[in-house]
Every structure is written in structure tokens, then in C-alpha cells.
């Protein structure tokens with residue numbers, strides 16, 4: 001059985017991507033949820049998962065200097081273009097591990113063979129259970145910059161879990177923006193659901209993220225959040241979707257009650273089942289599954 005991967009993305013933060021993902025979760029059956037927004041994971045705030053398993057993830061390698069072999073020649077400092085190394089008491093040291101990109105230049109340049117690369121913890125991965133089924137989520141260690149790899153690991157673990165449990169879908173909360181971590185979250189997925197808002201930056205970032213999905217040949221669809229925030233942009237977003245043949249799956253009006261639900265850490269579609277209209281979320285999931 002092939003597992004369908006649906007990734008919720010947005011060209012920028014603050015569009016309500018995570019509250020939309022959380023609202024979709026109760027309407028998906030037989031699914032694994034994954035939070036791949038590893039730099040700032042917050043789906044757990046709304047889904048309140050019970051952590052069953054936690055592990056450290058080494059998605060990168062860092063320089064390790066043997067002080068016994070180091071002669072203090074300084075060559076590694078000279079060649080490290082990430083400025084990760086320092087001299088202390090006549091020996092090279094790596095004071096800030098996140099700055100090391102594991103490029104190996106120092107390993108090759110060191111005349112004393114004092115440097116090796118060793119696996120380094122870059123984040124934590126959790127396997128959890130929510131009221132709506134299994135969840136896989138992870139968190140990057142602050143300062144680390146390998147979020148794309150952690151996204152890929154989280155996504156794979158969620159898919160493995162879906163296979164193990166016989167689930168038909170994996171619903172992924174992707175990172176905001178269009179950087180490599182976003183590409184990592186959508187490459188090879190069945191659908192990128194782009195959540196946008198009708199503002200200048202929302203429309204601009206929608207175009208950028210859609211362009212990314214197009215380049216890597218991932219199907220996309222649009223959901224307008226906070227529609228009515230500005231009629232100046234809601235209309236053009238509709239026209240953009242139509243002109244580019246992108247399914248526009250729905251519009252969620254700007255609403256104070258919805259915002260308050262999120263602030264209370266509640267899933268909007270659960271506490272406001274008739275908002276924006278009766279059966280909206282159920283129909284939305286049906287539309288998603290047939291694309």
C-alpha cells in the first residue's frame with residue numbers, strides 16, 4: 001500500500017499553518033502526524049501528545065581535536081572559513097560546536113593529524129501518541145543549522161511508523177519559508193497544501209513557495225486563512241490560483257473566536273466545529289485526499 005504524504009506549508013510564518021494542520025488532524029483517519037517545523041515546533045501545543053519514545057539525533061559531524069597531538073600551529077584556525085575554532089593555552093579548541101559545519105578542511109590541513117570528525121547531536125526526535133493517533137516530532141538544538149536533514153529524518157520516521165501501523169496517510173506540518181528545510185519537507189510528497197493570508201507579504205510568499213513546489217514537481221493546493229483581512233488581496237489570490245490552475249480548497253474567515261481558541265491551546269476545528277461552516281473541515285480533507 002502506498003502512503004500518501006500531505007505537507008502543510010506557508011511561504012512565511014504567522015499565516016496560521018500550524019492551527020490549520022491541527023484542525024485537519026481530527027478529520028484524517030488512519031494517519032500519522034509529523035511536525036517537521038524542527039526549528040520552532042509547536043504542533044504539540046495544540047495536539048498535546050504523550051511522549052512514548054525520545055532519542056537524540058546526530059545529523060551531522062563536528063571536529064574533535066586531540067590536545068595530545070595538537071602542536072598549536074594555528075593552521076586549522078587559518079583555514080576554517082566558518083570561524084569555528086579558537087586557540088586556548090596553545091591548543092586549538094572548538095568552543096562553539098554549532099558553528100562547525102563538518103566540512104573536514106581542518107582534518108586535511110592539520111599537519112599533526114590531531115583532528116577527526118565525530119557524530120554530534122543536532123536535535124531530539126519524539127514518537128508520541130495524541131488523542132487522534134500517532135505523532136512523530138522533533139526539535140533542533142538551538143544554533144544548529146542542519147534542519148533540512150532533521151526534517152528528512154523526521155519525515156522518514158513518520159512514514160516508517162505509518163507503514164508499521166498500516167496507516168494510509170502522513171500529515172506533515174512543514175517549516176515556513178522556502179529554505180532548504182522546506183524543500184526537504186515537500187520533495188517527493190503527494191501534496192503541498194499552501195496556507196496563505198491575504199496580505200502583501202502573504203501573497204508574495206505564496207508565489208515563492210508555489211514556485212518551489214512547481215520546480216520540484218510536487219502538486220500543490222491553496223487554502224486562504226484570515227480571508228477578508230484584506231479584500232485587496234483575497235481577490236488576487238483567488239485569481240492567481242485560477243490562472244495557474246492551482247486548486248483553491250477553501251477560505252477561513254478572520255475570526256476572533258478562532259484566535260482565542262488557539263491562545264487557549266485548543267484545536268479550532270474541535271472547539272468550533274461549525275466554523276467556518278458546518279462540515280468545512282470534513283469536506284476539506286475529502287478534497288485533499290482526491291487531489
Ligand code: SF4
Pocket residue numbers: 065069070071072073074075076077091092109110111112113114115
Ligand atoms: S592544525 Fe592541528 S596542530 Fe595545528 S593548531 Fe590545528 S589542531 Fe593543532
Ligand code: SF4
Pocket residue numbers: 062063079080081082083084085094099100101102103104105106107
Ligand atoms: S570541520 Fe570545517 S567547519 Fe568544522 S572546525 Fe573544521 S574547518 Fe571548521
